[in-house]
Amino acid sequence: MSTLFREASDRNELLAFALGRGRYFVHDRSGIGHGEHWVLGSWRSSIMALHRDDPAACATGVRDMFAALVADAPSAPDQHAWVLLDHLHQFWRAQSGGAQLDLGAAATPIAQIIATERARFTAGGGDGEGVGGAEAMEIAIDAVRRLGGLAELARRRKT
Numbered sequence: 040m041s042t043l044f045r046e047a048s049d050r051n052e053l054l055a056f057a058l059g060r061g062r063y064f065v066h067d068r069s070g071i072g073h074g075e076h077w078v079l080g081s082w083r084s085s086i087m088a089l090h091r092d093d094p095a096a097c098a099t100g101v102r103d104m105f106a107a108l109v110a111d112a113p114s115a116p117d118q119h120a121w122v123l124l125d126h127l128h129q130f131w132r133a134q135s136g137g138a139q140l141d142l143g144a145a146a147t148p149i150a151q152i153i154a155t156e157r158a159r160f161t162a163g164g165g166d167g168e169g170v171g172g173a174e175a176m177e178i179a180i181d182a183v184r185r186l187g188g189l190a191e192l193a194r195r196r197k198t
Contacts, residue, residue, distance in 0.1 A: 044085040045093075048100040054107040056081070058122060078125035082133070090138055098140050101130065105145040112152050120156035123149055124179040131186030150191050153180065157192065 043063055047056035056063040059076025065084065067077035090097040105126070112119040127149065133140055142149065157180065160173040183189045 042085040042089045042092075044081070044089050044100055045096065048096070048103065053100065053104040054111050056085075057104050057108050057126060058118075078122070078129060082126075082129040086129075087133060087138070090133070090140075094139060097138075101140050102143040102145070105130075105142050105149065109145045109148045109152065112148075116152060116156060117159075120153050120176075121179075123153060124176075124183060127183045127188055128179070128186070131183055131188045135186050150189060153189065154192055 044056060047053050047063060052063070055061055059065060059078075059081070063081070065077040065080035067075050067080070086097060086101065089100065105123075108119055108123055108126070112123075130140060130142070157173075157176050160176045180189055180192050184193065
């Protein structure tokens with residue numbers, strides 16, 4: 040079975056897939072994203088469909104997709120931190136559901152990108168895409184942590 044994720048992998052367009060550019064855009068019908076790319080929809084309709092068909096190809100594609108996001112992060116760190124969090128949430132949901140996926144060498148840089156953006160929001164340098172800035176970032180990080188990821192970014196208690 041061919042999925043957009045497999046096609047993106049075969050065409051070396053995993054960054055475009057991850058960001059929802061062009062033909063890889065999945066309209067957010069959840070009512071939350073208001074016309075943004077729907078990462079959950081991409082995972083449900085394409086990534087996990089490939090996983091059911093070819094787990095090894097899916098695992099390689101997921102690892103390569105995260106590597107592409109990390110490599111491109113300096114071009115738009117604020118955008119990429121949120122996209123990384125969305126994809127990480129789905130990655131860890133898949134893991135908790137039994138999928139054998141791996142972040143590979145991208146795991147450490149992903150945590151660093153998110154930590155940097157978190158610090159910027161905490162310092163008042165980000166608008167949180169209109170949803171409460173630093174607190175929205177903390178909620179997103181905590182959601183990933185509850186699924187098993189980003190342990191190194193445990194919320195620091197205020198004293």
